Amino acid sequence: MRSAARDPDALRRLAHAHGIQLSYTASNGRRVRASHDSLVATLNALGIAVSTARNAHDLLAELERDQREAPLEPVVVVDRAGMLSSQINLPPATEPARCQISVTREDGEVVRRGLSDLVARGGDSQRLSVDLTALDLPPGYHELSVEGPGFVADAMLLVPPARSSPDSRSFGVFAPAYALRGSADWGVGTFTELAQLADYVGMLGGEILGTLPMFPTSFATPVDPSPYLPVSRLFVNELFIDVEALPEFARSDAARAIVSSPDFTAELAALRRLPRVDYGEVMARKRRILTLCAAELLGEPSRRRDEFEEFLAGHPELASYAGFRATGERIGVDWHDWGGSPGELPAGPIDHGAERYHLYAQFVAADQLAAAADHSIGARAALYLDLPLGVHPDGFDTWSRASLFAAATVGAPPDRLAPQGQAWGFPPLHPVRLRRDRYRYVIDCYRHLLAHAGAIRIDHVLGLERLFWIPPGAGAESGAYVRYRSEELLAIVAIEAARAGAVIVGEDLGTASGGIRPAMDRVGMLHSFVYQFSATATEPFPQPVSPSMATLGSHDLPRFAAFWHGEDIDDRVARGVTSQQAAIVEHRDRDCLVAAVEAPLADRTATGAFTACIGSLAAGPAPYVMVDLADIEGETEPDNRPGTGPAVGNWRRRLPRGLPAIVDDNRVRKVLTTIAAQRQLEQTEEVSA
Numbered sequence: 166m167r168s169a170a171r172d173p174d175a176l177r178r179l180a181h182a183h184g185i186q187l188s189y190t191a192s193n194g195r196r197v198r199a200s201h202d203s204l205v206a207t208l209n210a211l212g213i214a215v216s217t218a219r220n221a222h223d224l225l226a227e228l229e230r231d232q233r234e235a236p237l238e239p240v241v242v243v244d245r246a247g248m249l250s251s252q253i254n255l256p257p258a259t260e261p262a263r264c265q266i267s268v269t270r271e272d273g274e275v276v277r278r279g280l281s282d283l284v285a286r287g288g289d290s291q292r293l294s295v296d297l298t299a300l301d302l303p304p305g306y307h308e309l310s311v312e313g314p315g316f317v318a319d320a321m322l323l324v325p326p327a328r329s330s331p332d333s334r335s336f337g338v339f340a341p342a343y344a345l346r347g348s349a350d351w352g353v354g355t356f357t358e359l360a361q362l363a364d365y366v367g368m369l370g371g372e373i374l375g376t377l378p379m380f381p382t383s384f385a386t387p388v389d390p391s392p393y394l395p396v397s398r399l400f401v402n403e404l405f406i407d408v409e410a411l412p413e414f415a416r417s418d419a420a421r422a423i424v425s426s427p428d429f430t431a432e433l434a435a436l437r438r439l440p441r442v443d444y445g446e447v448m449a450r451k452r453r454i455l456t457l458c459a460a461e462l463l464g465e466p467s468r469r470r471d472e473f474e475e476f477l478a479g480h481p482e483l484a485s486y487a488g489f490r491a492t493g494e495r496i497g498v499d500w501h502d503w504g505g506s507p508g509e510l511p512a513g514p515i516d517h518g519a520e521r522y523h524l525y526a527q528f529v530a531a532d533q534l535a536a537a538a539d540h541s542i543g544a545r546a547a548l549y550l551d552l553p554l555g556v557h558p559d560g561f562d563t564w565s566r567a568s569l570f571a572a573a574t575v576g577a578p579p580d581r582l583a584p585q586g587q588a589w590g591f592p593p594l595h596p597v598r599l600r601r602d603r604y605r606y607v608i609d610c611y612r613h614l615l616a617h618a619g620a621i622r623i624d625h626v627l628g629l630e631r632l633f634w635i636p637p638g639a640g641a642e643s644g645a646y647v648r649y650r651s652e653e654l655l656a657i658v659a660i661e662a663a664r665a666g667a668v669i670v671g672e673d674l675g676t677a678s679g680g681i682r683p684a685m686d687r688v689g690m691l692h693s694f695v696y697q698f699s700a701t702a703t704e705p706f707p708q709p710v711s712p713s714m715a716t717l718g719s720h721d722l723p724r725f726a727a728f729w730h731g732e733d734i735d736d737r738v739a740r741g742v743t744s745q746q747a748a749i750v751e752h753r754d755r756d757c758l759v760a761a762v763e764a765p766l767a768d769r770t771a772t773g774a775f776t777a778c779i780g781s782l783a784a785g786p787a788p789y790v791m792v793d794l795a796d797i798e799g800e801t802e803p804d805n806r807p808g809t810g811p812a813v814g815n816w817r818r819r820l821p822r823g824l825p826a827i828v829d830d831n832r833v834r835k836v837l838t839t840i841a842a843q844r845q846l847e848q849t850e851e852v853s854a
Contacts, residue, residue, distance in 0.1 A: 175222040176215065180204040182228055183211055184596055186631065186646040192580035199645045206636035207645045210573040211595065236311055236318035239600045242656045243324045245687070247298030248285065250652050253311055255291045264313035266295070268322060271305045280311065304660055306608075321603045325656040326663040330689040330712055331788045333668075336840050337373035337549055337620075338366045339716075340794040341804060342405050343390075343442050343816070346823040352436025352447040355407040356530075358824050360537035360545070362794075365828045367544035370841035373620050373668075375549035375791055377720060377804070377816075379405065379534065383557065385498045388444045390816040391805075393553040393624065394591060396560040398610045400486060401534055403526035404444070408451055411529055412469060413458035420457040441817035452522065459525035476528045482565070483527055484520075489561050491519035500564045507567030538617040547619025549670075549791075552610065554625045555591030563592060566606055571595040573634040576641050583742075583808065586641020593632050596649045604657055611657065615665035620789075622714070626671030626690070629654040630681045651684055659688040668789070670714045674698060686711065694787060696778055697722055702757035706781040715787035717778060717796060720804040724793070725778070727801040729771040731755045742808065772799065776836070783843035790840065795820060797836050798827070 177187055180199070185207050188198045199207075208215045215221050235254060242250040255261065264280035278300065285294040304326035311318045340362060345354030347361075363374040380395035381402045395402075414420050423429050429450070436447055462470055477483060488510050489500070495516055496503065503511045540547040555575055556562045563570050576588040599607065614621055623629070630651040635644040662669045670691040673682055685692060694709035696717045701707075709715055717725050723733035734751045737743035743751070763769040766777055775796060782790045795804075798820060805815045820827070827833055 175218055175225050176201065176204055179213070179215065179221045179225040179228070180208055180645075182225060183208060183213060184648040185211075186648065189578065189646050191578060197578065200643070203636070203639075203643045203645050206639060206643065207573070207634055207647065210571050210634060210636050211597070211647070212571075236316060237309070237320040240321045240323065240603065240650070240653050241309060242652050243297055243302065243322065244652070245327075247296050249295045249297065252292045252294055253280070255293065255313065256316055257291065259291070259313050259316075261293060264311060267310045267312070268297070268300055268302060269308040269310070270302065271307060276300050276302075280313075304663060306660070323653060323656040323660065325659040325688060328659075328687060328689040329663065331668050331691070333372060333788050334844050335370070335372035335788075336783065336790045336792065336837075336844055337371050337375050337546065338362065338794055338837070339375035339549075339791050340820070341377045341720075341816075342379065343377075344795070344804075344819045346437070346820055348823060348825055349409075349433075350437060351408065351433050351450060352439060353404060353442045353444075354819075354824075355405050355410075356533035356537040357407040357410055359405070359548075361824060361828075363537065363540070363546045363548065364543060366837070367540070367546040369834065369837045370845070371546050371837065373549040373789065373791075374546045375620075375622075376551070378551045378553050380553070383493075383498055383560075384444055384448045385493070386445065388811065390442070390444050390811055392551075392816060394555070394557045395553060396490075396557055397486065397562045398553065398556055399482065399562065399613050400527055401530040403451070403455070403530045404448060406451065406455065406526065406530050406533060408454050408458070410533070411458055413461040413529075414454065417457050417461040420454045420461070423457075424454060440819060440821070441814055442819060444817075455526055455529075456518070456522050458529075459521050462525060463521065473525070473528050476531070477524065480527070483524060485565060486527070486561050487520040487523035488515075489564060490523045491516045493559075494519055499559045501559070507564050534617050538619075540619060548617060549620040549622065549668075550614055550618040551622045552614055552624060554628050555589065555593070558590065558592055562606070569594055569598050569602060569606055571634070573636055575628075575632050576635045576644060577633055578644060579642055583641075586635075586644065587808075588635050588641060593634055593647065594649075596647065600650065600653070604653070607654065607657060608661065611661040615661055615667050618665070618667055620668035620670065621662075622670045622672060622693075623658070623690075624672050626673050626685065627681050629658070629671075630684070651681065655684055655688050655690075658690065662689075670789075674719075682711070691788060693719075695719055695722070696782065697728055700758055700762075700778075702754070702761045705758055705761040706778070708782075708785040709787050713787045714789045714791055715782045715785065716791045716793070717775075717782070718793065721807050723803050724801050725775050725796045726771045726799055727803070728755075729759060729774055732801060736806070740806075740809070776839075779836075779840065780843060783840045784846075790844065792836070792840060794827070797833055798822065 181187055185204060188196055191197050205215055213224060215224055237253060238251045244250060261281045261284055265277060266280045266283060267275055267277040269275050283295050283297060285296050302324045304324050307322040307324060309320045309322040342354045342359050345358040345362060347358045359376065366374050378392040378395060379402050380398050381400050382390060383396055408414055432450065436443060462473060492510050505511050538548045570592040573593055574588045575591055575593045576586060579586040629649065631646045631648045633644050634647045635641055658669060668691065670693060671685050672693050674693050674695060692711045692713040694713040694715040699707040727733050731752050734743065734748050738745060738748045762774050762777060766773045779792055802818050806813055809815060
């Protein structure tokens with residue numbers, strides 16, 4: 166070890182040892198080196214109190230000593246060759262022949278071997294590479310133990326299943342649940358409309374119905390409806406409850422009297438006519454009636470009440486969630502101002518009515534979501550659900566598991582579209598504490614989502630490998646990438662997906678590291694392919710080269726019709742994101758693409774181009790093709806304009822037509838049956854070949 170006085174690189178080596186990237190490649194190809202201040206601030210965000218070169222030298226020496234003395238890391242993975250992902254470090258002068266290794270499987274069976282029997286040849290006599298092939302371990306979560314003279318070490322052992330890529334050639338339809346209009350909805354789509362659309366898609370041959378994240382959000386004023394900043398990734402958004410479908414509503418005279426009253430009927434009709442969801446007004450009315458329904462359920466013993474009690478017993482964290490939400494409604498949603506310790510409710514009066522509401526709302530929301538997701542019913546398409554990258558900084562997850570989150574903000578470095586960089590407004594998970602906790606929170610999130618999904622999309626899949634951390638008070642230009650153990654996180658994804666029998670799609674659009682895409686392939690995760698990002702005048706009908714979920718756009722991109730007419734370019738100019746000079750070049754390129762696509766078409770309109778482009782994807786090699794219902798409807802306004810807020814209508818826009826009218830429309834049916842035929846035709850040709 167170098168002396169502190171002669172170790173000018175101690176800070177950078179300390180940062181690297183803690184998983185901080187010392188540099189990264191910017192979107193323009195330039196290599197950006199992390200500054201001294203960025204490294205110090207990011208280390209502090211990780212809980213590493215560093216301030217001087219000597220301090221960094223001492224902390225590095227302490228870390229290296231701890232690593233030398235730790236026989237096992239807290240989590241290890243068995244790779245495809247049967248090897249452990251990290252070596253076993255024996256204490257000095259310890260003979261492998263005097264050590265034993267044991268694995269306690271999930272089913273309780275214990276397998277023991279002499280360590281010498283499992284050591285791979287070569288390498289350091291104290292740092293051992295271990296091959297567990299002979300143990301024939303099933304996929305799953307096991308406990309690894311190494312024992313020798315004077316020491317015992319344990320670790321979580323992850324055994325991922327063999328790669329399993331979907332062999333399907335099918336399609337799906339995407340629609341935000343809030344955008345769907347029922348014949349008598351309350352101003353927002355519900356689980357009932359979601360199930361009806363899933364039935365329609367399945368009837369026409371589609372396998373999946375995609376929608377935006379359905380986790381709970383806060384309805385405190387001002388409402389931020391972004392589904393990518395949820396209160397929790399462990400519960401369900403009660404916004405989508407179909408109140409009038411509840412058994413308690415049918416039995417509650419008080420609830421039915423209010424809903425049938427002239428004033429309430431008029432209020433619902435007004436909400437139903439709005440082009441955008443008014444979340445505050447919708448939830449005020451739903452909550453009023455759900456509160457009465459909760460009272461009806463709890464009024465006297467019944468089989469339904471027994472089911473409610475069983476649900477509470479099966480979700481032990483729900484009581485804490487209900488208390489958290491009720492407290493936030495009473496004294497303010499920012500729990501950082503509550504005083505006391507995170508995870509503990511502050512002293513004061515308890516609103517038992519609000520707690521009962523949240524308990525009941527989760528019970529019925531989970532029940533209706535499960536019913537909508539039940540694709541064993543007829544030909545119903547399975548739900549394709551989305552896992553956001555983060556959670557709200559003032560939310561339940563950051564409060565109940567505060568130690569797992571770091572004091573920083575996740576974002577993205579400066580690029581052409583965001584010259585100042587981006588701060589996404591939520592804290593990152595702490596990579597070291599996450600491992601020490603054995604990824605329980607991560608596993609819980611996947612299990613909650615996969616309980617209702619036949620397929621899931623992992624937002625910003627690069628986050629399984631690294632995230633861009635922006636320290637408190639700093640701008641994105643002062644951020645740095647922090648690495649996570651991708652082999653461990655990917656193993657968890659593979660295990661949970663296999664157990665649920667679900668398809669996993671990773672959102673790997675834009676900048677991605679050289680390692681994440683091959684890693685996705687190793688576990689059978691589909692890539693994301695977006696036509697708008699790949700189409701050019703020289704290649705107007707591009708196809709994915711890797712197994713992918715193929716789409717024309719996404720919730721953060723313009724509708725196809727707007728893209729086709731270049732309206733997105735003009736919109737970015739109006740918002741100051743794109744210069745007039747750059748817009749001229751973009752319009753020229755877009756016009757060339759339009760000309761290339763429309764040249765062979767009889768119908769040289771946006772509708773004709775849409776049919777040709779989605780048809781090209783449907784006839785292509787992607788295992789799944791997803792079509793946006795709003796694109797079929799010819800809509801031009803997007804779900805979200807990145808970089809703007811709720812005031813411009815993000816996450817609020819409803820489809821102009823009701824779902825009954827859409828499913829009865831022969832043109833919509835023709836679009837989907839044509840896609841189904843193209844998918845089936847290609848599959849038939851492959852089988853024949």
